[in-house]
Amino acid sequence: MTVEPTTTLSSTIARVRDLAEHVASNVRVQGWLSNCRSSGKLLFLQVRDGSGIVQCVVRKGTLDDDLFEALKRLPNESSLEVSGTVKADERSPGGVEMSVDAARIVGEAAEYPITNKEHSTGFLMQHRHLWLRSSKQAATLRIRARIIKSIRDYFDSRGYVCLDAPMFTPAACEGTSTLFEVDYFGEPAYLTQSGQLYGEAGAMALGKVYVFGPAFRAEKSKTRRHLTEFWMVEPEIAYAELDDVMDIAEEYIATIVSDVLADCRPELEALERDVSKLEAVVPPFPRMTYTEAIEKLGAAGREVPWGEDFGAPDEDYLSSTSDKPILIHRYPASFKAFYMKRDPSDERLTLSLDMIAPEGYGEIIGGSERSADLEFLEKQIAEHDLPRADFEWYLDLRRYGTVPHGGFGMGLERVVAWICGTQHIRECIPFPRMLNKIYP
Ligand code: 4AD
Ligand code: MG
Numbered sequence: 001m002t003v004e005p006t007t008t009l010s011s012t013i014a015r016v017r018d019l020a021e022h023v024a025s026n027v028r029v030q031g032w033l034s035n036c037r038s039s040g041k042l043l044f045l046q047v048r049d050g051s052g053i054v055q056c057v058v059r060k061g062t063l064d065d066d067l068f069e070a071l072k073r074l075p076n077e078s079s080l081e082v083s084g085t086v087k088a089d090e091r092s093p094g095g096v097e098m099s100v101d102a103a104r105i106v107g108e109a110a111e112y113p114i115t116n117k118e119h120s121t122g123f124l125m126q127h128r129h130l131w132l133r134s135s136k137q138a139a140t141l142r143i144r145a146r147i148i149k150s151i152r153d154y155f156d157s158r159g160y161v162c163l164d165a166p167m168f169t170p171a172a173c174e175g176t177s178t179l180f181e182v183d184y185f186g187e188p189a190y191l192t193q194s195g196q197l198y199g200e201a202g203a204m205a206l207g208k209v210y211v212f213g214p215a216f217r218a219e220k221s222k223t224r225r226h227l228t229e230f231w232m233v234e235p236e237i238a239y240a241e242l243d244d245v246m247d248i249a250e251e252y253i254a255t256i257v258s259d260v261l262a263d264c265r266p267e268l269e270a271l272e273r274d275v276s277k278l279e280a281v282v283p284p285f286p287r288m289t290y291t292e293a294i295e296k297l298g299a300a301g302r303e304v305p306w307g308e309d310f311g312a313p314d315e316d317y318l319s320s321t322s323d324k325p326i327l328i329h330r331y332p333a334s335f336k337a338f339y340m341k342r343d344p345s346d347e348r349l350t351l352s353l354d355m356i357a358p359e360g361y362g363e364i365i366g367g368s369e370r371s372a373d374l375e376f377l378e379k380q381i382a383e384h385d386l387p388r389a390d391f392e393w394y395l396d397l398r399r400y401g402t403v404p405h406g407g408f409g410m411g412l413e414r415v416v417a418w419i420c421g422t423q424h425i426r427e428c429i430p431f432p433r434m435l436n437k438i439y440p
Contacts, residue, residue, distance in 0.1 A: 009102045010083035016052035019086050019096045028083035029054060029098065032133070033109075038072050045071065045100070047082055050138070052266075055089075056082045056098040063103060070105060076115075077133065079106040121424075128431060129440045139267035140427055143260060144416045150259040151233050151412075154252055155210045160235060163202035163209040165195025167216075171390035173197050174337060178217040180228075191216035194409055197339070197394050199236035200370060203405055204397055210235040215409075222435050224424040225312065225362045227413060229433040236407035242341075242351040242369040245406040246327050249355055249365050250283050253325060253415075257281045260419055273421040277359060280323045287327040290349070293318055309335045316360040325364070329353045338380040340368040341406075353408065361418035367408020374398040 014027040031049030038044070041060040046053050060068055074080070084100040114130055124131045131137055155162070172179055173194040180191040195211035202209035211234040219226040235248065257278050260268070268275055288296070297304050297314055304314055309331075318326060330349045333342065340350035355365035371377055374395060381391050416428035426432040431440065 009081055009104060014086075016047070016049045016054045016094065018051075019054055019094060019098070020088075022086045023088050023096060024086065026083060026085050026101070027098075028081055029056070030081050031079070033074055033076055033078050033080055035076060036072065036074060043068070043072055045080075045082065047080070047098075048133070052094055053135070054094065054096065054098055055092050056084065056100045058100045058103070062101055067103060067105075071103060074105065075109045075111055077112045077130075078109040080104060081106060125426065125432075125437070126439070132430065135270050137427065139270040140416065140420050140422060141430060142267050143264050143271075143420055144412070144428060146260055146264050147256055147412065147416060147419065150256045151210075151212065151252075151410075153259075154255050155208075155235060158208075160208040160210045161202070161206045163195075163199060163206070163211050165192060165198035165211045165213060167192050167214070171387060173339075174217075176385075178219060180216050180218050193217055194232065194234065196234050196236065196407065196409065199234050199407060200394070200397055200405065203236040203238045203407070204401065204403070208235070208237045220435060223312070224426075225414060225417075227425060227429065227432055227434055230425075230429065231412035232409045233412060234407060234409040236405065238403055238405045240369070240406045241404055242329065242353065242406060245367055245369060245408055246287065246329065246353050249353065249367065249408050249410075250285050250325075250327065253285075253355065253365070253410075254281055254283050256415065257419060268420075271420050271422070273419075277323065277421075278419065281325065281358070285324045285327055285355075286322050287329065289329055290331045293328050296321070307332050307334045312362060315356050315362055319356045319358050319360055319362075323358055325358060326356050327353055328356065336368070338384045338386065339370050339377065341371040341373075341404075342376075351406075355408075357414065357418040359418065359421075361414060363411075364414045364418065365408050365410045367406065369404065369406035372398060372402045372404050374402065 010026045010028040012027045013030060014022050016029060029047055029049055031047045033045060034048040034053055035046040043058040045056040047056050058071060080103060082100050082103045084098045086096050086098055088095060089097040113127055168184060168189045169192045170189055173196055181188050192215060194215055195213060199209055199211045214229055215232040216229055219228055261278055294304055294306055300317060302314060302317055304310060330343055331352045332348055333350050336350045336352050340352050343349035343351055350368060352368040354363050357364045377395060377398060381388055413425040413428040417425045422428055426434060
């Protein structure tokens with residue numbers, strides 16, 4: 001009978017996040033070296049496996065001397081497997097450390113470009129494929145994934161059908177200034193700016209739908225709130241009027257925030273997020289009309305001529321007046337989309353809404369009740385200089401059983417930025433696309 005050498009890696013593979021469940025057992029962790037420090041006969045390896053970081057203590061003599069020396073000189077981000085006994089240790093993050101009895105270097109890394117010193121954002125963005133390994137970036141991606149699950153759970157559990165809209169479209173939904181044109185077999189086509197118009201067709205077929213996918217806008221300015229490729233969630237609901245849409249938007253945002261608070265405490269902590277700010281996000285949210293918002297701005301010495309859109313600093317001021325998101329409704333038609341229903345009590349106004357996040361994170365939701373009226377939409381399409389032929393299918397939705405309906409679009413990255421407390425939305429998507437930025 002052969003005896004297993006004690007230097008064999010444990011056959012029980014454990015995730016760092018779950019190590020507390022393995023105290024006193026021998027397990028294997030598969031990961032990367034995030035740091036190594038030596039002190040006399042001891043090596044302290046910080047091993048990261050994507051779920052967390054564990055301190056692994058190697059005592060000289062436990063391992064083969066060559067392996068011990070190789071570990072001591074191993075560059076950060078080399079991949080390795082370590083196994084040993086898990087010990088409770090109150091001083092360690094996660095409450096455990098590992099006493100190593102076997103290890104294997106899987107892939108020795110070249111000198112790692114990202115170090116503990118301050119790097120410029122330009123440098124980090126150029127190394128985005130590696131930057132994702134940093135604890136704050138990884139925490140942001142985990143929160144993003146949790147938000148996506150929360151979005152799907154919210155709609156799936158309330159009878160909405162997930163409807164995938166096309167990415168190639170013949171016509172503009174949100175104005176013609178930000179279109180990405182592509183050559184579609186010799187004909188011009190555009191990358192979608194919004195799945196809404198298709199969502200409307202879906203709502204007439206299925207009652208309640210949500211479109212969830214990427215949206216593309218040729219944003220020609222650099223801001224901390226704009227990407228050229230971002231993800232948008234767009235519920236569309238048959239028979240919903242503006243007030244219904246606002247109620248849904250409010251409940252939905254509060255649900256996402258409370259899901260993240262329930263499930264992502266370690267990530268919010270890694271990001272040093274002040275969670276009391278998120279705990280305040282409980283309905284009802286303050287609501288005001290565009291005209292009331294103009295008055296509020298005016299009273300604070302910020303004159304915005306009636307009929308003009310708010311700038312980011314105006315939205316920041318308005319958001320600073322509340323610790324919850326605010327809903328602004330009934331914007332003038334002058335700068336809003338062609339499909340919005342007008343306010344019957346003042347035809348200059350649309351039945352639209354924007355939700356502005358607290359703490360200066362800007363507009364996270366834009367939506368409206370849609371016009372159900374064929375003639376009105378025909379006129380709008382002409383006035384907005386849109387190619388009528390490309391909208392015939394859309395007009396059919398009013399020809400065949402038109403009903404009141406509405407919905408909204410939520411920009412995923414802006415919500416991730418707000419919930420994570422991240423200043424710039426480029427860190428809220430794995431590989432951001434911005435003006436003149438397409439690498440890596
Ligand atoms: O307000 P928007 O343009 O509305 C629409 O597209 C509607 N068709 C939605 C609907 O009613 N179904 O965009 C919706 C949201 C904005 O509130 C913002 O959060 C986000 O999408 N957004 C962007 N996010 C990142 N980068 C950009 N360039 C964005 N443009 C809009
Ligand atoms: Mg908008």
